[in-house]
Amino acid sequence: MELFGHPFSSYTWKALIPLYENGTNFTFRNVDPSEPGNYTELARRWPLAKFPLLVDGDRQIFETSAIIDYLEVFHPGAARMIPSDPWDAVKVRQLDRVLDNYVMNVAQVLVSNAMRPDEHRDTFGLGQAKDNLDKIYSWLDSHLAGRRWAVGDTFTLADCAAAPALFYSDWAHPILATHANLKAYRARLLARPSVKRCVEDARPYRRYFPLGAPDRD
Structure with missing residues (x-):
């Protein structure tokens, strides 16, 4: 998986935290201007160029709550972010x-x-x-x-x-x-x-x- 985002972005943090909580394997694609190729690829994949964006094979998931829901279902870890009750x-x-x-x-x-x-x-x-x-x-x-x-x-x-x-x-x-x-x-x-x-x-x-x-x- 790849996560496009910026280290100073609040909503990028929100997506990173559950990935870190579970030690999930992913590649971070920093969209800072110092790495312009990552932003170009983000904009190609999602015309609004809003981040974070999670890419998992041929699936693209945007909006942080949806990203965390996706991880919970398709890449679950020991730390569950949504209660079973x-x-x-x-x-x-x-x-x-x-x-x-x-x-x-x-x-x-x-x-x-x-x-x-x-x-x-x-x-x-x-x-x-x-x-x-x-x-x-x-x-x-x-x-x-x-x-x-x-x-x-x-x-x-x-x-x-x-x-x-x-x-x-x-x-x-x-x-x-x-x-x-x-x-x-x-x-x-x-x-x-x-x-x-x-x-x-x-x-x-x-x-x-x-x-x-x-x-x-």
């Missing part, structure tokens, strides 16, 4: 969507805004995004009370989504110290070997963060 599986997929849509995608609003010329920046949208992050931080802090991982005691798809989402969102709009459950959960995620590997592999690219990468993590 149907209700637990629904809860995991629900948290996965919450973390993508209401944490990572909202944090991306702040990042994208910083990349615009000053005259095109959206101060209203910026304030709205910060308010929405504060709301979801508060909800997650309550949700995580008494839980080690996003859904109980087992690391799942939801935690694969949470690791990059909370890593970058806390850079863009810091989690308040009063959200002790959420801050402790973020620290547990960053201490997990599969996530630490993503953090370290991304470290050389921190100059890409338009808000200025903080001197931590």
Whole structure:
């Protein structure tokens, strides 16, 4: 298998984490401008050139949640990302969507805004995004009370989504110290070997963060 992506990309992390958790054999195709051939091949295979993209023989799978579902079915490992219990599986997929849509995608609003010329920046949208992050931080802090991982005691798809989402969102709009459950959960995620590997592999690219990468993590 081949995974096209970028080491600094949050959604690439999300796909890499389950691969690392299970020691799955694959080749990483870095689409950084320093390796233009990989980006050209990605764009040839997927006209939107969005990453990550998983290639397995003649199959191409895009969108991170679908990639993890695919791995779970066709390349399962000891670390299962989707619980076998149907209700637990629904809860995991629900948290996965919450973390993508209401944490990572909202944090991306702040990042994208910083990349615009000053005259095109959206101060209203910026304030709205910060308010929405504060709301979801508060909800997650309550949700995580008494839980080690996003859904109980087992690391799942939801935690694969949470690791990059909370890593970058806390850079863009810091989690308040009063959200002790959420801050402790973020620290547990960053201490997990599969996530630490993503953090370290991304470290050389921190100059890409338009808000200025903080001197931590």
